[in-house]
Amino acid sequence: MTPRKMSLKQKYGAYTRGLDWKPTYQREDDVFPFAKYEGIKIHDWDAWEDPFKLTMDAYWKFQAEKERKLYAVIDSMAQNNGQLGITDARYLNAVKLFIQGVTPLEYQAHRHFAHLARHLPGAGLRVAAQMQSIDELRHCQTQIHTISHYNKYFDGIHDFTHMHDRLWYLSVPKSFFDDATSAGPFEFLTSISFAFEYVLTNLLFVPFMSGAAYNGDMATVTFGFSAQSDESRHMTLGLEAVRFLLEQDEANVPIVQGWIDKWFWRGYRLLSLVGMMMDYMLPKKVMSWGEAWETYYEQAGGALFADLARYGIREPKYADVAKAEKGHMTHQAWGIFYNYTHAAAMHTWDIDEAHMAWLREKYPDTFAQHYEPRYRKWREQAEEGKRFYNNGLPQLCQVCQIPMAFTEVGDPNTISFRVSEHGGDRFHTCSDGCKDIFDHEPEKYAQAWLPVHQIFQGACGGATLPEVLDWYHINQGADNMDYAGSPEEEQWNRWMEGRRPVVPVAAE
Amino acid sequence: MATASLHPGYTGPVRDRVENFNGAQLVYVHWEEHLNFCSAITLPLPPQTPFAALTGEILPSLYAVDPEWAEVDLSKARWMLDGADWTPDPARSLADQGVGHKSLIRFWTGPSATA
Ligand SMILES: [Fe+2]
Ligand SMILES: [Fe+2]
Ligand SMILES: [Zn+2]
Numbered sequence: 001m002t003p004r005k006m007s008l009k010q011k012y013g014a015y016t017r018g019l020d021w022k023p024t025y026q027r028e029d030d031v032f033p034f035a036k037y038e039g040i041k042i043h044d045w046d047a048w049e050d051p052f053k054l055t056m057d058a059y060w061k062f063q064a065e066k067e068r069k070l071y072a073v074i075d076s077m078a079q080n081n082g083q084l085g086i087t088d089a090r091y092l093n094a095v096k097l098f099i100q101g102v103t104p105l106e107y108q109a110h111r112h113f114a115h116l117a118r119h120l121p122g123a124g125l126r127v128a129a130q131m132q133s134i135d136e137l138r139h140c141q142t143q144i145h146t147i148s149h150y151n152k153y154f155d156g157i158h159d160f161t162h163m164h165d166r167l168w169y170l171s172v173p174k175s176f177f178d179d180a181t182s183a184g185p186f187e188f189l190t191s192i193s194f195a196f197e198y199v200l201t202n203l204l205f206v207p208f209m210s211g212a213a214y215n216g217d218m219a220t221v222t223f224g225f226s227a228q229s230d231e232s233r234h235m236t237l238g239l240e241a242v243r244f245l246l247e248q249d250e251a252n253v254p255i256v257q258g259w260i261d262k263w264f265w266r267g268y269r270l271l272s273l274v275g276m277m278m279d280y281m282l283p284k285k286v287m288s289w290g291e292a293w294e295t296y297y298e299q300a301g302g303a304l305f306a307d308l309a310r311y312g313i314r315e316p317k318y319a320d321v322a323k324a325e326k327g328h329m330t331h332q333a334w335g336i337f338y339n340y341t342h343a344a345a346m347h348t349w350d351i352d353e354a355h356m357a358w359l360r361e362k363y364p365d366t367f368a369q370h371y372e373p374r375y376r377k378w379r380e381q382a383e384e385g386k387r388f389y390n391n392g393l394p395q396l397c398q399v400c401q402i403p404m405a406f407t408e409v410g411d412p413n414t415i416s417f418r419v420s421e422h423g424g425d426r427f428h429t430c431s432d433g434c435k436d437i438f439d440h441e442p443e444k445y446a447q448a449w450l451p452v453h454q455i456f457q458g459a460c461g462g463a464t465l466p467e468v469l470d471w472y473h474i475n476q477g478a479d480n481m482d483y484a485g486s487p488e489e490e491q492w493n494r495w496m497e498g499r500r501p502v503v504p505v506a507a508e
Numbered sequence: 509m510a511t512a513s514l515h516p517g518y519t520g521p522v523r524d525r526v527e528n529f530n531g532a533q534l535v536y537v538h539w540e541e542h543l544n545f546c547s548a549i550t551l552p553l554p555p556q557t558p559f560a561a562l563t564g565e566i567l568p569s570l571y572a573v574d575p576e577w578a579e580v581d582l583s584k585a586r587w588m589l590d591g592a593d594w595t596p597d598p599a600r601s602l603a604d605q606g607v608g609h610k611s612l613i614r615f616w617t618g619p620s621a622t623a
Binding site: 338443 | 510511512513514518519520521522523524525528529530532534536537538540541543544545546547548549550551552569570573574575590591608609610611612614
């Protein structure tokens with residue numbers, strides 16, 4: 001007898017709820033131990049409406065097709081010296097930041113969605129988490145495969161997982177995600193699926209992917225495309241999950257609001273690395289951080305929170321600070337990297353006149369007044385053979401772990417210092433946003449592994465900078481320091497030498 | 509507020525307790541209005557470090573890379589310790605005049621020292 005063919009909807013129903021059962025010889029609370037401690041109340045798991053009714057067979061087929069396309073591009077990249085097609089070798093620093101800072105988060109996302117796929121009490125959400133777990137593993141893998149081509153020619157890519165666990169600026173994304181995975185399942189959904197993948201996603205993926213497109217990095221563009229349909233599922237999951245929590249019980253609203261406030265600020269601080277990449281690392285610029293923030297947060301986010309107002313949700317606390325800081329943040333972040341290029345697995349460089357002009361145009365209220373003079377002074381010092389390096393180690397924020405370089409709103413000459421007391425110790429934070437987060441859960445953030453403090457505890461390979469850099473696996477003189485004078489610059493100039501047309505091409 | 513946790517009363521190790529710094533304590537210093545130094549600087553210092561050693565040796569080793577440092581007269585600087593105005597005594601140690609683990613010392617030089 002041939003089996004009756006099921007419709008997609010039936011198949012989906014059989015696959016999700018059809019495979020679920022009520023435990024009889026174990027208590028439900030023992031089977032799902034993480035479900036209640038955060039204080040979230042769910043009365044009816046069946047009310048979860050799956051936004052995408054994707055079955056496993058359809059999923060495999062769809063993903064396999066995307067993989068075929070991606071790996072064809074990766075192959076042709078390898079065969080045709082794709083690395084020569086980028087605008088400039090400086091572009092690669094965006095790729096370095098991506099593989100060091102973001103790819104390991106894909107892997108963490110894979111792991112934690114697998115955890116949710118086991119531990120959420122609702123079958124529909126479990127299946128969605130399972131699919132996302134597989135997506136995230138695929139993202140991690142395809143990113144590594146794609147970028148491994150650049151690793152053959154460029155520095156700073158060779159040991160990205162090791163660096164992710166140890167380097168001072170990579171502790172920013174690492175601790176961000178550790179914070180999320182060490183929270184309960186509902187906070188995790190709100191942090192990663194909603195705040196990060198829904199509210200802020202266009203400020204993470206779009207800049208990297210369009211940056212790649214503008215700068216001739218077709219490989220990264222292709223993995224971006226390959227991840228895009230997954231990401232739209234992840235976004236939908238984030239929004240639907242938060243709506244579901246808000247609809248299930250009114251008591252959930254203040255809890256979710258607290259998480260939105262926290263994770264908006266955590267995400268925003270993390271994005272200072274991305275914003276710096278946009279404004280400083282792309283030889284061919286896509287849009288400024290300020291423009292991106294206006295488009296993707298102030299406008300799109302504004303509409304979203306207006307819509308969520310009917311549940312009693314308001315805009316994230318300190319969104320006004322992010323708005324007020326948008327003309328300053330990326331310049332201050334670049335300053336950190338310029339201060340400490342000797343300890344980074346990326347390069348920085350002098351900001352040339354064309355770049356200065358672009359920054360003046362994009363940041364008319366802030367750049368010429370506050371940052372251009374600083375860059376000109378640094379340039380003078382470099383020209384005298386005294387390139388400015390900071391000889392000390394920075395004070396770090398206890399929460400976001402970024403060097404405390406951000407200034408008070410309305411006072412760009414004064415660093416914003418905040419401090420809390422807990423258990424007889426002082427804890428320093430960079431902003432009201434980070435201070436609130438610390439004060440809400442001091443037991444959690446008092447445990448932070450702050451890279452600078454770890455060096456002074458003797459936990460990072462030794463007391464001298466070269467020893468610490470060895471412990472970081474930074475290949476000194478290649479991975480770190482300025483682009484000018486780097487092996488990468490020398491290689492790039494050599495490559496381009498034979499390729500630049502000797503006689504200018506006639507105007508078309 | 510306490511951290512929501514599976515096991516009530518959750519705490520963890522405070523990673524940066526002073527005992528972990530081999531006899532030193534952390535002190536943060538910040539030269540105000542010189543943001544070419546992107547942030548305050550972390551120093552592991554024995555609590556008995558005389559204030560004069562901070563101004564005479566340690567701060568110059570950090571800040572002399574800025575040409576303006578040559579003109580700085582630290583005896584005329586304005587100081588702040590952990591958010592309060594502070595008049596340090598060069599002869600006494602940091603610990604003797606209230607500098608503790610993870611204290612923040614901010615100072616102003618030049619015209620803003622008197623502002
Ligand atoms: Fe992903
Ligand atoms: Fe995702
Ligand atoms: Zn912070």
